[in-house]
Amino acid sequence: MYDLVLKGGRVLDPSTGLDGLLDVAIEQGAIARIAPAIPAAEAARVIEVGGKLVTPGLIDLHAHVFEGFNRTGVNPDLAGVHAGVTTIVDAGSAGAATFGGFPRHILPHCHTEIVPFLHICQTGLATLPDIVAESSVNLDDTLRVAAQHRGLIRGIKARMVSPALEIMGMEMPRLAKRAAREAGLPLMVHIGDTEKRYDPKVIHPLLALLEPGDILTHYFTPNPGGVLDANGKLVPEAREAADRGVWLDTAHGRMNFSFDVGRRIIDQGLLPHCISTDLTVPGRIQTVHSMTEMMTRFLGLGFTLDQVVTMSTASPARAIGAADRLGSLAVGRQADVSVLAVEDGDWVVHDIFGSPLRVDRAFAPHLTVKRGRVFSPDFGPRPWGWWPDRAGPGAPVAGGCC
Numbered sequence: 001m002y003d004l005v006l007k008g009g010r011v012l013d014p015s016t017g018l019d020g021l022l023d024v025a026i027e028q029g030a031i032a033r034i035a036p037a038i039p040a041a042e043a044a045r046v047i048e049v050g051g052k053l054v055t056p057g058l059i060d061l062h063a064h065v066f067e068g069f070n071r072t073g074v075n076p077d078l079a080g081v082h083a084g085v086t087t088i089v090d091a092g093s094a095g096a097a098t099f100g101g102f103p104r105h106i107l108p109h110c111h112t113e114i115v116p117f118l119h120i121c122q123t124g125l126a127t128l129p130d131i132v133a134e135s136s137v138n139l140d141d142t143l144r145v146a147a148q149h150r151g152l153i154r155g156i157k158a159r160m161v162s163p164a165l166e167i168m169g170m171e172m173p174r175l176a177k178r179a180a181r182e183a184g185l186p187l188m189v190h191i192g193d194t195e196k197r198y199d200p201k202v203i204h205p206l207l208a209l210l211e212p213g214d215i216l217t218h219y220f221t222p223n224p225g226g227v228l229d230a231n232g233k234l235v236p237e238a239r240e241a242a243d244r245g246v247w248l249d250t251a252h253g254r255m256n257f258s259f260d261v262g263r264r265i266i267d268q269g270l271l272p273h274c275i276s277t278d279l280t281v282p283g284r285i286q287t288v289h290s291m292t293e294m295m296t297r298f299l300g301l302g303f304t305l306d307q308v309v310t311m312s313t314a315s316p317a318r319a320i321g322a323a324d325r326l327g328s329l330a331v332g333r334q335a336d337v338s339v340l341a342v343e344d345g346d347w348v349v350h351d352i353f354g355s356p357l358r359v360d361r362a363f364a365p366h367l368t369v370k371r372g373r374v375f376s377p378d379f380g381p382r383p384w385g386w387w388p389d390r391a392g393p394g395a396p397v398a399g400g401c402c
Contacts, residue, residue, distance in 0.1 A: 002027050003372060005043040008050035009339060013329040014306045015056070015314040024054060026335040029372035034329060047374070049339050052366050055309050056329050057086025057336025059316040060291050062188075062217050062251040062276035065114060066093035069101045070125045072280035079279050080112025081375040084365025085291050086336040087326060088112055089316070091188060091217065091251070091278070092119035092157025096141040098126055103152065111370055113336075115320050117155035117188055118146055120176040121164075131164035131172065139175055146183040154320050155215070156180040157188045160202060160225050162195035170205055177209055186213045186319075192221030194255045200224035207237035212245030215319055219248045219272050220265065222258035222352075227265065234268045242270060247319045252288050252297075252352075253278030259351045262301055274319060275311045287352055289381045292340065292363035293388055297349050300359035337369040348391040358391045 002025040011022040011034060023038040024031065040046045065080075066073040070093050080088050094102060095118065102116050121130040122138050131137065146153050158176035165172065173189060180187035187210065191203060202225050210216065219227065227238045242248060250257065250272045265272075275298055277288050284290070291312065298308045317327025325334045341364045348356045364386035365377040380386035 002032055002043040004045045004047065004369070004374070005038050005040065006047055006049050006054060006337065006339065006369070007038070007040070008048055009052045009054035011054045011329065012305065012309055013056055014310045015328045016330050018329060024329065024337060026369065026372045030335050031329055031331050031333050033331060047367070049366070053340045053342050055338050055340065056313040056327050057368070057370065058084055058291055058312050058338045059087040059089070059326060060085050060276050060279065061089045061215070061249050061274045061316040061319060062091040063088045063279040064093045064125065065090050066101065066106065066124070068105065069094065069098060072125070072282060074279050074281055074284060076106065076110035076112045076114055078378065079284070080110065081368045081370050082378040083290050083292070084338045084340060084368055084377060086113060086338065086368060086370045088114055089154070089276075089320060090114055090116045092117045092159075093125050095119040095122045095124035096138060096145040097122040098124050099145050099149065099153070103149065111373065111375065113370070115154050115322070116152065117157045118142065118153045119157045120172065120179060129161070129163055130159065131167060134168055137168070137172065137175055139179055142179045143182055146179070146185065153185065155186045155188050156183065157190070159190040160206060161190065161193045162197040165193065165198040165202065170202070173206055173209060180214070186215060188215040188217055190217055191225050191227070192218045192223035192256050193225045194223055196224055198224060200226070203227060203235055204237055207235065207241045210241050210246045213247070215247040215249055216241065217249040217251045217276070218253065218256040218278070219250045220258055220262040221256040222261050223256060226261065228261060232264050234265065234270055239270055247274060247315070248272045249274040249276050249319070251276045251278040252294055254280070254283045254287050255352055257351050258353065259301070259355050259357055266301065273311065273315045275308070276316070284381045287350070290386065292365055292386065293349065296347070296359055296362045296388060297357070299361055300349055300357045335369055335372040339366045339368070340364065341366045343387070346391040347388045349388050359388075362388050
């Protein structure tokens with residue numbers, strides 16, 4: 001007897017080649033069987049999901065959920081299982097001096113799986129700016145905390161922004177890379193100086209610093225220090241980094257995502273690997289909204305449904321070293337499943353500048369299964385719920401890329 005069967009949805013998992021009207025059976029928190037027409041009598045609970053899209057559990061590779069410690073930290077389950085997302089990477093909200101709040105106060109009280117990265121700044125994002133002096137970084141303390149929480153902390157985070165770069169220059173990311181290397185962890189680096197004060201050519205030595213498995217986040221940033229040069233061409237180090245195994249993540253956020261930059265990058269053929277939100281409390285209200293709306297943006301940019309699902313499931317699972325249990329609906333894997341509504345219509349989404357893009361399909365969460373447990377979505381981040389804006393006259397029509 002299965003614990004749960006999700007019946008009648010379109011199961012789409014590019015990592016295993018699944019795409020069809022199939023049932024998903026779950027037992028003891030794991031995927032037990034995927035097949036057409038599994039008898040309802042074989043399950044303790046059946047949920048009809050006809051007309052919905054059933055994918056591996058969505059993974060948000062960059063968000064901020066250090067709620068109560070950082071003023072912009074989102075409630076983990078509000079951003080997670082109640083938003084169609086089963087796993088969230090907290091991208092460096094905590095540093096060595098504050099990380100203890102995660103195992104003591106955050107993780108025991110949420111159902112969403114949280115994968116924390118450790119900020120190279122001792123206090124993380126408790127205050128902004130984060131790094132205000134050389135003493136903001138303590139390599140020994142960072143390594144001590146990473147060792148103390150080995151297996152929980154899955155990466156080191158650095159932000160290429162002012163005033164950290166003005167105070168420490170490239171010594172800051174070099175120290176973060178040293179911490180990552182000595183701890184045996186990947187380094188995630190935020191690019192794009194939102195203060196617009198530092199030399200944009202910093203991207204060249206930064207990309208050269210990154211090793212296989214490291215993550216470049218805010219790939220579509222319009223801010224100085226992004227991957228496009230003054231002529232709108234990709235810097236050569238970007239291709240070199242991707243070729244040697246650096247992950248390219250698009251993290252939206254309130255200030256780091258431009259459709260124009262994205263199109264220029266796409267046109268030059270170096271596509272991102274991962275979609276993520278950089279979700280914060282104000283971002284959820286103002287510009288970011290949700291992981292499903294990020295996926296809608298990428299449909300609008302011309303990515304295929306298979307590509308969008310892969311960038312939200314299998315690729316981030318690999319980027320955090322968890323592809324053995326996350327990012328796939330293979331039998332025996334952890335039962336993390338996102339059931340999404342996909343609705344045709346005339347929608348419009350926006351980047352950080354308010355630039356509109358019309359799309360003819362949009363995603364919204366329908367229900368989430370995390371380790372076999374079922375969660376319903378909350379009302380949603382907009383006054384009317386989860387769906388994007390309806391398009392009005394004059395919004396440009398989305399174009400294809402891939």
